[in-house]
Amino acid sequence: MNHRCKVLSFPNQIRAIEIARNFEQLTGFPGIIGAIDGCHIRILKPMEYPNSYINRKGYPSILLQGICDNKKLFLDVYAGEPGSLHDARLFTKSDIF
Template identity: 50%
Template sequence: MTRFLNNLSPSIIKWPDQAEKNIIEQNFREKGFPGIIGAIDGCHIKIDKPDNDPDSYINRKGFYSIQMQAVCDHRRKIIDLFVGYPGSVHDSRVFRNSPLKLSQQKQKCAPYYLLADSGYPLQKHVLTPYRDRGNLNRYQNNFNVKLSRNR
């Protein structure tokens, strides 16, 4: 079964071609975010206590997990997936070491952007919310609300 899924997954979970990027971007544009082709976030997949280095797999919520990073389009269809880091690893580190980050440098996203939460670093092709330390103006708050709704 695993061999079958490994062979099938690249045809299901795949980065959009240019025509698909145009459709995705148009849908995000209609929701107030032009230039976006996806939303990225991390998720914890619960696992049993591993035999090797179990402390590395305890996440901030206190259970054993591995990290899953996914990028979804406007329909919430997964277009990129990276799985395997221990649960204690922060989203920003998972991203920094992901194939997506490496290919992003080779224009996988250009000229588009991904929406992310504050667990990700603000980068050339990754938009994150303004840090709210109690001094955001109306425009910054509005941006954060729209970003959150679109993520």
């Protein structure tokens, strides 16, 4: 099996234009270079500040936020904040903000 390791990096201007063109072909929306979403990763309740990690569904988690290009390849990933954090707050804490 061929394993390749790549470093995530936000696209340069040329790549961003290409991604935006492809997204517009797919969706009809211009100027999009990434789709963003988040998910909860279930964890064991930590000893320190355990209630901070309880998400809105009632279980302890940390949050993962990912941004993908039109080919579903990650451009950016941010993870580790407590599960109780709102998506908008998570975004403002990420480097991409």
